[in-house]
Amino acid sequence: MxxxxxxxxxxxxxxxxxxxxxxxxxxxxxxxxxxxxxxxxxxxxxxxxxxxxxxxxxxxxxxxxxxxxxxxxxxxxxxxxxxxxxxxxxxxxxxxxxxxxxxxxxxxxxxxxxxxxxxxxxxxxxxxxxxxxxxxxxxxxxxxxxxxxxxxxxxxxxxxxxxxxxxxxxxxxxxxxxxxxxxxxxxxxxxxxxxxxxxxxxxxxxxxxxxxxxxxxxxxxxxxxxxxxxxxxxxxxxxxxxxxxxxxxxxxxxxxxxxxxxxxxxxxxxxxxxxxxxxxxxxxxxxxxxxxxxxxxxxxxxxxxxxxxxxxxxxxxxxxxxxxxxxxxxxxxxxxxxxxxxxxxxxxxxxxxNVFNIDKTTGICPSPVVYVEYDLETGEPARGPDGRLRKVKRGEPGLLLSKVNNLQPFDGYTDKAASEKKLVRNAFKDGDVWFNTGDLMRSQGFAHAAFADRLGDTFRWKGENVATTEVEAALGADDQVEECTVYGVEVPGCGGRAGMASVQLRDGAEFDGARLAKAGYEHLPAYAVPLFIRIVPELAHTSTFKNQKVDLRKQGYSDEVKDPIYVLAGRDEGYVPFYPEYPAEVKDGKKPR
Known part of the structure; x- marks a missing residue:
């Protein structure tokens, strides 16, 4: 994606x-x-x-x-x-x-x-x-x-x-x-x-x-x-x-x-x-x-x-x-x-x-890093039959690891156990040590890369990995959206997690479900278009302006949510008000159409 x-x-x-x-x-x-x-x-x-x-x-x-x-x-x-x-x-x-x-x-x-x-x-x-x-x-x-x-x-x-x-x-x-x-x-x-x-x-x-x-x-x-x-x-x-x-x-x-x-x-x-x-x-x-x-x-x-x-x-x-x-x-x-x-x-x-002022890149990294395959469930690098890590191809999102050595030491946290959890040992050979950033990046060539997502935010749906940052960018392209945050939620009987977005509308905007769905389908593959939309009066942030997803993810589309919730009926119908039978229809493959 x-x-x-x-x-x-x-x-x-x-x-x-x-x-x-x-x-x-x-x-x-x-x-x-x-x-x-x-x-x-x-x-x-x-x-x-x-x-x-x-x-x-x-x-x-x-x-x-x-x-x-x-x-x-x-x-x-x-x-x-x-x-x-x-x-x-x-x-x-x-x-x-x-x-x-x-x-x-x-x-x-x-x-x-x-x-x-x-x-x-x-x-x-x-x-x-x-x-x-x-x-x-x-x-x-x-x-x-x-x-x-x-x-x-x-x-x-x-x-x-x-x-x-x-x-x-x-x-x-x-x-x-x-x-x-x-x-x-x-x-x-x-x-x-x-x-x-x-x-x-x-x-x-x-x-x-x-x-x-x-x-x-x-x-x-x-x-x-x-x-x-x-x-x-x-x-x-x-x-x-x-x-x-x-x-x-x-x-x-x-x-x-x-x-x-x-x-x-x-x-x-x-x-x-x-x-x-x-x-x-x-x-x-x-x-x-x-x-x-x-x-x-x-x-x-x-x-x-x-x-x-x-x-x-x-x-x-x-x-x-x-x-x-x-x-x-x-x-x-x-x-x-x-x-x-x-x-x-x-x-x-x-x-x-971004030393060279090239647009849409996080820039160049002169130190040794690799982009590797990962296990979405555990959040850990995936190891092959030989017990070693496997690098992804250029352009594919991979978990970013950086080499730990004398010139590039890992200072970690005050908590030594928490520090050790961030290290990957024996990745490509016995004795090597790498820092696990927990971030997915795409190599762009010439030592440049683009940020893809936080591994903890990425979810899997229909057998595909969905990067929340890309879904947020797609929905944000619709001018009725002031801000949105995307996360995965469980649907009974379905593997993985379906996309859900909490959306704060611009002042004076009325929610247009058909238009938002159109923006999603224009910019995203079908599996990445969120199934659930929650309209919130305001999104909660950390003190450094990061969206707080944990509580939203826990609440999902449960009865405790009092905000309006919409569901994706299909490409043509767009988003319609939530109804109790919808999750079962998703499980049975009837929705979205």
């Missing part, structure tokens, strides 16, 4: 066309490569050391923009060092953990930098967490100091976490007060930190269970600086990179922050994403680049056209999840010249970056 708007392959001509633009950025690329890829895991280099060097070279240039604040690199480094002195006085040092539970603000960035300058680990907590989920996250961190917004104190104290974990709780206002008069000198120990040491704990979204804390080392962060900042975004010191994603998200903490630091550019922070205010903020900060996730692009396209659509200076954007179906429309409407789409995972050890 393939979305007709997808790119099937990348050729030498595609790359050659983009080489002039790539080579013109040679100085920026070289700086990123030296900083990001020039050090081994045992080298004495770190995030804090790189920040100090950039601050020294760009003292009077603006580093952070937030609301009406403008903070230079020199001012930022002085504040970071004061915060580091406060942390050190509280016993924070190499290997300690500092919990950071702050909304987007300069303090969130500065405190993170202060923490890693101390040789400690910044535990970036999703400030939307409450109750047992928050208690679980705090338990994983075991932080010596926990810095929060003052209005987060109550949720922290009441979440049920061990009292020992909340002993070091202080507000960001208290941190500022305690920092007054502290030393502005760089901490002596910063220059001794090794690249292989831990820098951050980033929490997974926890949509299918309690969050896990993934480990980010200085080494991997610096490689991200070289890959995303040096090869991908390629900013210069006069640029401003706008980011409204939360700083507990790696797109903000790693991709945005490292890219700005690589160039000595400014990082403009939005408090949060707003589709109606997005371009106003971009213009206000004089931004020339921004960070996205695919859902943001969809929301922006759904906004009515307005003068600010092109009244900005943005020339390059970086992120993941810009769907091929809307790629051209998005870049054309908003005048975006370069898209640095990428693929990476917080806990992973590899990444793809």
């Amino acid at each position: 393939s979305d007709e708007t997808s790119r099937t392959g990348v050729g030498l001509l595609d790359i050659a066309k983009q080489l002039p633009g790539f080579l013109s950025d040679a100085p920026v690329i070289l700086r990123g490569l030296i900083t990001g890829f020039g050090a081994s895991p045992t080298a004495k280099t770190s995030i804090g050391k790189v920040f100090q060097e950039r601050a020294e070279a760009n003292k009077d240039k603006v580093f952070l923009k937030f609301e009406d604040q403008r903070i230079t690199y020199g001012q930022a480094n002085a504040t970071v060092n004061r915060y580091a002195s406060v942390l050190a006085a509280k016993g924070v040092g190499p290997g300690s953990v500092v919990g950071i539970m702050l909304r987007n603000s300069p303090d969130a960035v500065l405190l993170m930098l202060a923490t890693v300058k101390c040789g400690a680990i910044a535990g970036m907590i999703n400030y939307n967490q409450r109750g047992n989920v928050l208690a679980h996250s705090l338990g994983l961190l075991g932080a010596k100091v926990l810095v929060t917004e003052s209005d987060f104190h109550e949720p922290v104290i009441e979440c049920g976490a061990d009292a020992e974990l909340t002993k070091g709780l202080i507000s960001v206002e208290e941190l500022r007060e305690q920092a007054v008069g502290q030393s502005t000198a760089n901490p002596v120990g910063t220059s001794q930190i090794l690249a292989k040491e831990k820098a951050f704990y980033i929490f997974t979204s926890g949509t299918t269970g309690l969050p896990k804390a993934s480990v980010m080392t200085h080494y991997r962060w610096l490689r991200a600086l070289g890959g995303f900042g040096g090869l991908g975004l390629r900013l210069n010191s006069s640029d401003t990179l706008y980011c409204c994603l939360p700083l507990y998200h790696n797109n903000a903490l790693t991709v945005a922050t490292s890219s700005a630091l690589n160039a000595g550019a400014a990082l403009a922070l939005g408090k949060s994403f707003s589709a109606s205010r997005f371009w106003d903020e971009v213009i206000k900060y004089d931004a020339t680049a921004f960070i996205y996730i695919g859902e943001i692009c969809g929301y922006l396209l759904n906004q009515p056209p307005k003068p600010t659509d092109r009244a900005h200076k943005v020339r390059v954007i970086a992120g993941n999840g810009l769907r091929p179906a809307i790629w051209d429309e998005f870049t054309s409407r908003f005048g975006i010249k370069r898209v640095c789409e990428f693929y990476a995972a917080s806990e992973g050890n590899t990444g793809f970056v």
Whole structure:
């Protein structure tokens, strides 16, 4: 199954066309490569050391923009060092953990930098967490100091976490007060930190269970600086990179922050994403680049056209999840010249970056990866009679595995058992080790690939694998659809799972079942067209805009669902209101016609 708007392959001509633009950025690329890829895991280099060097070279240039604040690199480094002195006085040092539970603000960035300058680990907590989920996250961190917004104190104290974990709780206002008069000198120990040491704990979204804390080392962060900042975004010191994603998200903490630091550019922070205010903020900060996730692009396209659509200076954007179906429309409407789409995972050890500005690709991966056959039921790689894995053909969706070695280590989670579950051993020969991304990708040639689906979201129907991302793109092509999410549901007596979509209609739209079915059949093979449609007033999202499918999948089309449900009667009739006999008719092959 393939979305007709997808790119099937990348050729030498595609790359050659983009080489002039790539080579013109040679100085920026070289700086990123030296900083990001020039050090081994045992080298004495770190995030804090790189920040100090950039601050020294760009003292009077603006580093952070937030609301009406403008903070230079020199001012930022002085504040970071004061915060580091406060942390050190509280016993924070190499290997300690500092919990950071702050909304987007300069303090969130500065405190993170202060923490890693101390040789400690910044535990970036999703400030939307409450109750047992928050208690679980705090338990994983075991932080010596926990810095929060003052209005987060109550949720922290009441979440049920061990009292020992909340002993070091202080507000960001208290941190500022305690920092007054502290030393502005760089901490002596910063220059001794090794690249292989831990820098951050980033929490997974926890949509299918309690969050896990993934480990980010200085080494991997610096490689991200070289890959995303040096090869991908390629900013210069006069640029401003706008980011409204939360700083507990790696797109903000790693991709945005490292890219700005690589160039000595400014990082403009939005408090949060707003589709109606997005371009106003971009213009206000004089931004020339921004960070996205695919859902943001969809929301922006759904906004009515307005003068600010092109009244900005943005020339390059970086992120993941810009769907091929809307790629051209998005870049054309908003005048975006370069898209640095990428693929990476917080806990992973590899990444793809669209270095050559080729449309509809996650880009190039220089490290060893393979695409293999998989077992949809277990979510594991499929092994042949000889016990080894089998690679898929180019263009076919395969489970992405990345080689684990000294230059491409797997840092995993704080939970060693959870880390081991992500590893595939003896895949192609005795003793080899690969990281299982859990993602399906299609090789496009010349080391490029396209994202296909999360393996946990893909389902099987009529003997065929159905990628939810492609079904969502097809239904989203119908202009009555504001947003949709697709998942598989069981039909009694049938093998596999049938497609079901929860659809949020655009404001003022009336559901047209015939038209939606037509959109499905125009873009998809018949087996992939969803049998069930649930019309919801609004789709629930994680704090990073991902659709939450778990509850929707569990509810299916059961009686407990009070939203309107429609079923696919056939190609001509389209979707009609649900009736109790429909599942049996599907089992008997009578529907859809």
